Amino acid sequence: MTTLPTGRSVRSTPEGLLWEPSERWVRGYKGEVAVVDSRHPVLVWEPDLPVPQYAFPSGEVRTDLLRPAKNPPTGTHTGSQIFHDLEVDGELRENAAWTFPAADLADHIAFEWFRRRDTGLDRWYEEEEEIFIHPRDPHKRVDALPSSRHVRVEVAGTVVADTRRPVLLFETGLPTRYYIPREDVRLDLFESTDHRTGCPYKGRAQYWNWRGGADVPRNIVWSYPDPLAPVAAVKGLLAFYNEAVDIIVDGVRVERPVTPFTASLKA
Structure with missing residues (x-):
């Protein structure tokens, strides 16, 4: 049995990231394929991005669908990331996922989502409700x-x-x-x-x-x-x-x- 943390607090990394564990059940789909099915997501705030995004333990991601990025971008996210292309049913989406350099977020994978089209996944859900554009910020009303x-x-x-x-x-x-x-x-x-x-x-x-x-x-x-x-x-x-x-x-x-x-x- 996994013991969930009862306290919620935002933590920081030397790279300038803020992050916080979430207890929401989050799923992400490419077509009908569940690429992410996570009960232990982490909300991450980058310094120049006004909204949070999710990073997921690699064990809750279909890493078998990820490939080393053929054309990784530079300066897209905080720090030096490792990017991955996503291949589902023969369709390749370049730079759909990446890892943050922070030690606190080691073995976590994030996906493109905020204001980006034709990258990342098609649909996201928190519990049974579809979420658009970006995750909800728990510190926002x-x-x-x-x-x-x-x-x-x-x-x-x-x-x-x-x-x-x-x-x-x-x-x-x-x-x-x-x-x-x-x-x-x-x-x-x-x-x-x-x-x-x-x-x-x-x-x-x-x-x-x-x-x-x-x-x-x-x-x-x-x-x-x-x-x-x-x-x-x-x-x-x-x-x-x-x-x-x-x-x-x-x-x-x-x-x-x-x-x-x-x-x-x-x-």
């Missing part, structure tokens, strides 16, 4: 709270939303997002797009573009038609990027924040 604040949104000087029944979404490290009922949004001023994103805390989002012709970034409005249970209150509501529109809350104009999304918001 996301709360969706119904409110009676008066919220008005302007795009290029035009009032596009006005409500007294928003849902405010508070997410650690990001500005407050104001989710507004569709009936209180001038959705006729926008057009739907094919853009889709996934969030490990909220689910999958759909987007709309501004039709006004001004210098406004694309996909400025989004909604979660089927959000994850913890943020069910935002279901079907619409939110705007604070970074690129004007939001007035109870008569006070909210300062446009600078966030990790700012650079990617282009007209």
Whole structure:
């Protein structure tokens, strides 16, 4: 019988990594093949990456599917790593996995996941719930709270939303997002797009573009038609990027924040 640690603490390595054991059951699939099936994953934070990633004991990874990397990259992750290509059913994905140089993480294997397509695995699960983009950070909160604040949104000087029944979404490290009922949004001023994103805390989002012709970034409005249970209150509501529109809350104009999304918001 394996005794699990009862205390949780973040530890550091000389290489600048932070890591913490997790008690979640994590599985990763390439197609229908379970490449990772781990009950002892470790969350790892790299210095220049704002979200955690998982590393797994090699005994809980299908190492028989890994090959020495033919074209290993440089400068991709912290320290000097050993990269592996992944081969499943005749398909090769280069540099899909790697090992960290830290002694604390010896005999652990990590897989590409965060914001990278066509590398690593196709699907990830924590327990029985599919997780998108990156693992959830246990030190981060996301709360969706119904409110009676008066919220008005302007795009290029035009009032596009006005409500007294928003849902405010508070997410650690990001500005407050104001989710507004569709009936209180001038959705006729926008057009739907094919853009889709996934969030490990909220689910999958759909987007709309501004039709006004001004210098406004694309996909400025989004909604979660089927959000994850913890943020069910935002279901079907619409939110705007604070970074690129004007939001007035109870008569006070909210300062446009600078966030990790700012650079990617282009007209």
